[in-house]
Amino acid sequence: MVVAAVSQVEHGIMYLVSPENPEVTVLVDCEGLSPFKIPMQVMRSCSSLLQDHYPNRLGCLFVIRLPPVVRVIAQTFIQVLKPTTRKKLKIGGETYRKILLENIQTLPSYLGGDCRCTKCLNIGMDVKRPRMDQLNKLQTNEGVSDSEDTSELDLICQDDIDPSWSYDQVLRTAIIGLLMFWVLIAVMAGLSDPEFQSQ
Template sequence: MSTDLKKSPSNGYEKTLTSEEQQQKINEIRRLVEPLPDKLSIYCSDASISRHLRARNWNVKKATKMLKETLKWRLEYKPEEIRWEEVAHEAETGKIYRSNYVDKYGRTVLVMRPSCQNSKSIKGQIRYLVYCMENAILNLPPNQEQMVWLIDFHGFNLSHISVKVTRETAHVLQDHYPERLGMAILYNPPKFFEPFWTVVKPFLEPKTYRKVKFVYSDDLITKKIMEDLFDMEQIESAFGGNDNSGFDINKYAERMREDDKRMPSFWTRGNTLSEDPQPALTSATCLNPANLDSDSNASDKEKAVNSSSNEVDSEVSPDDNLLVNNGSKDGTGDVH
């Protein structure tokens, strides 16, 4: 069957492949990154590889390079091992938290309040953000793989702008959490945020910044974005909803501690439910860092043209802790 090419405003043409062609590319990438230890094989399920391929416009060489870099990062950073007690101090002000509701598509919602930044440590801020991403993924329903960010600009001023944090945030989210963002709602951003957004956009992939929606409480047209996406009875009053309960760090800490207990079994479940049959991996099977470093499927020539088709549908919208997300996809029960 032939491959159809669709015109795209971002890169001219966007590949649309048949299911058979997609599966062939998925299988090819799996062969290129194996063998893997059990703990990393979960990231080579069909759904996970598919996200990396979509992020790289179905280019096998670029997607393989991206996946290898993510596997190496996960091996070294160990994001799934971060626990609440390690990052609780970053969460005290409610600058990022997982809401107790989902949107109308069942997507996890992360609320972000950049004006509540309480840390000068970029390392600490990014580590807490990664914890929140892992927790959001943990709480995704089986038929959903993306999340929504609700970003509240109340109290936001120039002192809360950090290009360095934004750049590092964009790097982690786009490179290591591709296709996880469904939509990012920027709620009541001040006028001075617009030039900052102009500076930040080059850090983001075209697919990513197209997921960012500006919503203003005094604009009926943009307010409809919220109403179409959420049950307003459940939404915080800060976003025009009817929930006035506010953020309670003690109650939130209880939720996170319970989620932490689920993480190890979640990983086991993910390995067990992985739809892709993996070869038997023994304790002697180990990830070869040299192999991860090698760009076995990405030539220098391809790197040079990377910007033309390098569409990462990741999750980011800028600011001290700003990010973005949209739509649902395959319901494979994949963890990452």
């Protein structure tokens, strides 16, 4: 993943920037990653690499659709970065669109913006096309006979369920339960304290 990030930044610097605007904007989309699969080491390496080797080229680094639990971890990781890089880093969860609209003039349509240029539309179609082709095949049962195994088609529908939602809910519930348990222990310790009873 680090090699891919370097490759994309190099491509942006060589072919997309102009002398009037020499900075690049990097967008890391964490959609589909569960809180337990976020590669924090990779993100740390990418951020350090951008800060060390492209200090004047990085205009802004957006990390969007980051699960809430990972956002808390990321906030501690951000403190390691240099102050100038820290200012350029913007982290957002599911409300990423507002952050992007505040910082990017024309937001691509596949990220919820209004840009309808052919490049954005083609990227949007490439992102949507594989899923649509699979769903069309599922709905029409195209090329599937009664004797064929349809377990692959069943997995397509199961993928539509957002697994990160249940992980977030379980994690939040566990954290709240743990906090309530500690509060209960603190209250019980306070009530059984001899100094408290003598007052």
